[in-house]
Amino acid sequence: MLSLTGIHTFYGHVEALRGVDLQVEPGRIVTLIGANGAGKSTLLMTICGSPAARRGRILLEGEDITRLPTFEIMRRGLAHAPEGRRIFPRMSVLENLQMGAITTDASHFNADLERVFALFPILQKRQSQRGGTLSGGEQQMLAIGRALMSRPRLLLLDEPSLGLAPLVVKQIFDVIREINEQQKVTVFLVEQNAYHALRLAHHGYVMVNGKITLSGTGRELLANAEVRSAYLEGGH
């Protein structure tokens, strides 16, 4: 589905990704965990070409997308619910969802909207409210819903649980599983909440300082002593 080899990304002179190799198999939920500043968000944005990788190669469904402009990449079955959610604050919930569908055929808009409303009923109630006035949890749901409106085959999620109450976190994780199992969307999930993420994911990667240091199945990583001490201590 997605394959990265030897990815280096820079912000000016600062090297944020220092040779990342990583695979996301179709149909899976793959997670990437790591400390603050490890480069997780940078990796997701690099896949989207913003910033573009300076060295290395990114293949999406076999096609080399490394040098494509962002909007071209995002028209190839990829969607991203980025860090900070980035809801359009002065657009209504419905318009935000319409923005998600902006590159797709208008004929299946209503059906897609129904699907998103079924996953997040609260969005239907908030339809005409301005995005900027939603609560954090609602904004996260909208960010995921907006990403789904483009009918992605691969969905990137950057810390969807950040700052949310445990009950909402559970709801979001349930939806991620549902999207993966029922709608057959491959998911690449970046999380701080390592325990939940590793339990949900088929496969996981650990990133330290711009490099992948460990990888394995979710179960393996949960049992791994290094992972336990660095990311799981202190309860969950």
Add this chain to the structure above:
Amino acid sequence: MEYFVQQLINGLTLGSIYGLIAIGYTMVYGIIGMINFAHGDIYMIGAFLSVITFLVLGTIGFTFIPLALIIMLLISVVLTAAYGWTVERIAYRPLRGSFRLAPLISAIGMSIFLQNYVQLLQGARNKPLQPIISGGVVLMEKDGLTAYMSYLQMVIIVLTIVLMAAFSYLIAKTSLGRAQRACEQDRKMASLLGVNVDRTISLTFVIGAALAAVAGLMVTLYYGVIDFFIGFLAGIKAFTAAVLGGIGSITGAMLGGVLIGLIEAFWSAYFSVEYKDLAAFSVLVLVLIFRPTGLLGKPEIEKV
């Protein structure tokens, strides 16, 4: 009363023209945060293109006026839009991501260039145009005072209302309009949703220039004479209208245009015609001092 109504009509006519130009300032500011100082000159080019088209139609013996007007409008709109597109492409796009003042300086340079370019090609003298739409109706008459509305004024006001309605619909309800607003609010997120941001910005310039071309045609018909310098004053007044309405707000630009037109008409009628341009400038200064966000503008803090 008749005198007052007369000024109202004159003011609305002027305001229509300013409002159409002001939309271009406000849209460009909204989407890339710069004042396009060359926009007044784009409007001037629109005016010249309509005069030239009319003269060419005359030389080839085309004299059916209604059709001639439509041809003038179409040619001027299309070619002016092409100028708007080109200006963005060569003077602003290469500077995107550079320091904030760079595109502003480039815009001033572009404005000077366009004025000189037209002066070189068309000469420095005024271009007169015979009245094309004449006649009108007397709305009121009392004690020798009349309120008169020419057919041309009706055409200008009605056409402006139609264009503004169509344009508001475009921004509010179409996917191009949504993409434009999305780029305004978060350009990076828009691109993450597959929006071609560069193309959207280009289209913003094209639409702004097309509306300015219509204003250029109107002014040509209304005053019957143009020169290469008309873009400067009209540009500042329309810019004032955009600031008064709240720069970045499209409804604000329309409202601001009408208000500036009315202020100018009433000022000329009740104070002094010689200093009519002073009215707009005073408004600009007052707004900038007392309400820099304009009537309908959003305070900066709301920008997320």
